[in-house]
Amino acid sequence: MDTHTDHLSQLGDPRRMRVLASIDLENADLRDRLDSITERTAQRLGLPISLVTLVLDTAQFLAGSHGVTGWVAESRGTPVEWSFCARAVHRRGPYVIVDASADPDHATNPMVAFEGVRSYAGVPLELDGQFLGAHCVVGGAAHTFTDDDISELRRAADEIVALLDRYRIKAD
Template sequence: MTSIPEPVPRAAASLTGPEAAAVYDRARLAEVARLGLDQPAADAVLSAAVRAAAGALSLPIGLVTIVLDEAQFFLAHTGLDGWMAETHGGPVEWSFCRFAVASLAPFVVEDATVHPLVRESPPVTIDNLRCYAGVPLVTSRGVAVGTLCVAGEEPRQFADADIATLRALADDVVAHLERREPRA
């Protein structure tokens, strides 16, 4: 197995608390590498999953994200435009998904303009993101590598049934990722 170097967090001043420890966790980063998730690649199954998630929750944006130590990138997305669509991701310190990864639990933002953890994030202040619901992609080894999430430009409440739908789709995404040929 390839040795994973100790990450040098350039954004350490931005990330504090449990999400920082989770983002920089070597075992989590090794799991991302083991599954070959550290590079984006087109995938029809993942594209279908993000369309299903966005459609089921009637939101314009759906993503499968992978959270690395300094960046988050999108393995699949629907409904994005502008810089996020072009770059397929962004800095980890702007990521809402890091909170779901850190807690191994859903992270829900009904109105991003007032949420203390994300209200000053560029996706909110520049791109007008207002609502978000993400569930962690937890592998069979118990490691969160990213999220299946949805988002929109209007505040919105999420019901328990919405989160259950995302969890079911996330389980399918993880099963698919683990069936793919792992890297040596």
């Protein structure tokens, strides 16, 4: 089993899934707030797309987004195998791709080959000790990310985690 496949198999951890299930992802106010953060991040980093993803065991769910169109916007997600954010979750730290089309690990990814993704930077979202997804930016051209870019993503990720925690479903 390759490393990518191995880390995907770890996404179904029951503790992780319980934390994910505790968040009220259907709450319109939460979605609006996450969309607002992604819009701000995209503007600050000068990239067309920003996301708040929650990486499930088989899919990546877009909890918040800015600049996403087409089938990805309609479905609000992608298969987890196509997810760059799953790698940020696995690493438990920032994950950066300067030019995915030239990267042997990503060049054949359908998001690169068919959807035009070229650059990515994401930081994981950690709640209750579990890495749930990522806050990221995506570009259609190669892009070098700075330490300041990663710091901006981290600041926004802290804000996102606080929101996710605030929108937990109360157990009866």
